[in-house]
Amino acid sequence: MTIKNICCIGAGYVGGPTMTVIANKNPDVKVTVVDLNQARIDAWNDSDVNNIPIYEPGLSQLVENARNKNLFFSTDVDKAIDEADMIFISVNTPTKTYGKGRGMAADLKYIELCARQIARVATSDKIVVEKSTLPVRTAQALKAILDHTGNGVKFQILSNPEFLAEGTAVQDLLSPDRVLIGGEQSEEGKEAIQALVDVYARWVPLERILTTNVWSSELSKLTANAFLAQRVSSINAISELCEVTGADVDEVSRAIGMDSRIGPKFLKASVGFGGSCFQKDILNLVYIAKTYDLNEVADYWEQVIIMNDHQKSRFADNIVSTLYNTVSGKKIAFLGWAFKKDTNDTRESAAIYVADSLLHEQAEITVYDPKVTAEQIYADLDYLNSRSPEENRKYVKVVNDPYEACKSAHAIAVLTEWDEFKTYDWKKIYDSVIKPAFVFDGRSILNADQLSAIGFKYTAIGK
Ligand SMILES: NC(=O)c1ccc[n+]([C@@H]2O[C@H](COP(=O)([O-])OP(=O)(O)OC[C@H]3O[C@@H](n4cnc5c(N)ncnc54)[C@H](O)[C@@H]3O)[C@@H](O)[C@H]2O)c1
Numbered sequence: 001m002t003i004k005n006i007c008c009i010g011a012g013y014v015g016g017p018t019m020t021v022i023a024n025k026n027p028d029v030k031v032t033v034v035d036l037n038q039a040r041i042d043a044w045n046d047s048d049v050n051n052i053p054i055y056e057p058g059l060s061q062l063v064e065n066a067r068n069k070n071l072f073f074s075t076d077v078d079k080a081i082d083e084a085d086m087i088f089i090s091v092n093t094p095t096k097t098y099g100k101g102r103g104m105a106a107d108l109k110y111i112e113l114c115a116r117q118i119a120r121v122a123t124s125d126k127i128v129v130e131k132s133t134l135p136v137r138t139a140q141a142l143k144a145i146l147d148h149t150g151n152g153v154k155f156q157i158l159s160n161p162e163f164l165a166e167g168t169a170v171q172d173l174l175s176p177d178r179v180l181i182g183g184e185q186s187e188e189g190k191e192a193i194q195a196l197v198d199v200y201a202r203w204v205p206l207e208r209i210l211t212t213n214v215w216s217s218e219l220s221k222l223t224a225n226a227f228l229a230q231r232v233s234s235i236n237a238i239s240e241l242c243e244v245t246g247a248d249v250d251e252v253s254r255a256i257g258m259d260s261r262i263g264p265k266f267l268k269a270s271v272g273f274g275g276s277c278f279q280k281d282i283l284n285l286v287y288i289a290k291t292y293d294l295n296e297v298a299d300y301w302e303q304v305i306i307m308n309d310h311q312k313s314r315f316a317d318n319i320v321s322t323l324y325n326t327v328s329g330k331k332i333a334f335l336g337w338a339f340k341k342d343t344n345d346t347r348e349s350a351a352i353y354v355a356d357s358l359l360h361e362q363a364e365i366t367v368y369d370p371k372v373t374a375e376q377i378y379a380d381l382d383y384l385n386s387r388s389p390e391e392n393r394k395y396v397k398v399v400n401d402p403y404e405a406c407k408s409a410h411a412i413a414v415l416t417e418w419d420e421f422k423t424y425d426w427k428k429i430y431d432s433v434i435k436p437a438f439v440f441d442g443r444s445i446l447n448a449d450q451l452s453a454i455g456f457k458y459t460a461i462g463k
Helices: 015-025 038-044 059-066 077-083 109-121 138-149 169-174 187-201 214-245 249-257 278-291 295-322 350-360 374-384 389-395 402-406 419-423 426-432 448-454
Strands: 005-009 030-034 071-074 086-089 126-130 155-159 179-183 209-212 331-335 364-368 396-398 411-414 438-441 457-460
Touching: 005 015, 005 077, 015 030, 015 059, 015 071, 015 086, 015 169, 030 077, 038 071, 059 169, 071 077, 077 109, 086 109, 086 187, 109 126, 109 138, 126 138, 126 187, 138 155, 138 214, 155 187, 155 214, 179 187, 179 214, 187 209, 209 214, 214 249, 214 278, 214 295, 278 295, 295 350, 295 411, 295 438, 295 457, 331 350, 331 402, 350 364, 350 374, 364 402, 374 389, 374 396, 389 396, 402 426, 426 448, 448 457
Parallel strands: 005 030, 005 086, 030 071, 086 126, 126 155, 179 209, 331 364, 331 411, 364 396, 411 438, 438 457
Antiparallel strands: 155 179
């Protein structure tokens, strides 16, 4: 079976970049990305490709290459579903905020809505691909909905989890370590798997395309995120031990990372991991383990989250205690708000929680981030419901200039590892801040010797 027409439901951080690469590599396949969010679709269609809604290095160019040739962005979900032979579901699966499993289980209401919509609209056989990260055995629920409400149309469900990391999404998509495709092990299932393999095989070497059963594929995605987050929490746990013993976490990390059994990646100590996936996916794994009564398994993975929360709060506590146990009325400059560099995504960013702790202590915060809008920063703080939106706007200022952010600050906190922070004129910043001049480097990216020589009191994680 040759795929000629692809639809992707969800034009977010995964759907947008993934479909852009698929369209670029399959010029003979029509790819339509649909979303309910009109503003998001309008931004994807903006005549200036620099205004697309997601910032990823290299993405604008790829959108420009294919847009309105074989790549389309639209809000007409029904039409795109009807025309497609293959439908990717790439909608959000946030942690549930209500009812059973609240605060842990994945909220599958958007997935179910998609399934019902596909069932209602489809008039020909379709392959439905789970691109969103889903709890193991979700495909079963999808199939039940599709089979029982469809118009006699046949559906094959595949699981094709996305392993891209924000900030390097384009690179990760162009040369993935592996592509994982799970499907039913029947004749029809294997045909569907092959159809998707053919789409990827246009640019991914066959030995990097793994095919498995559906459940292994679904569980592999949660497992990958759990393992990655666990490494961050492990090195962060060691960072606190370094601070009290005189060891240096970067040295420990280097010594550990050179062990080929361990490897160097995801061993950088920091203020804590953020992003839309790690926390939600681990909580989801914990919840699944609990529903099978595997309490030790659940507790084991939950500790990764507990450690991460601790790392964020101890960073904020350290700022308060270093500033003579009070930050009330003091200006703290935040460099960075995104959960990591090279993305404008702020979901679960450590900066949000550090700011919230400091605001509880009556600090005044000025934020500079190269890619995050003021609107987003206030939305993140308002979402916590810790104080009124008016108070958030009164005590948090967002500026477009890092020097203005730092001017007259009692302390500077680095929350995101943006490269540009390293190249600032730190002498000029030193001259404009209140002395003693404190820098709390939550990402250990600044040059400690240079800053100390200028006169800063510089603190990094794990030193
Ligand atoms: N962000 C990442 O780095 C990443 C990486 C791998 C996997 N994932 C997974 O991919 C999935 C999507 O994540 P994301 O970051 O792209 O989310 P996102 O919130 O950026 O995008 C999801 C989009 O789906 C749209 N949507 C929701 N319901 C819809 C419906 N019924 N019809 C049409 N559109 C609908 C929303 O409007 C939104 O624009 C999640 O399951 C996530 O866990 C994310």
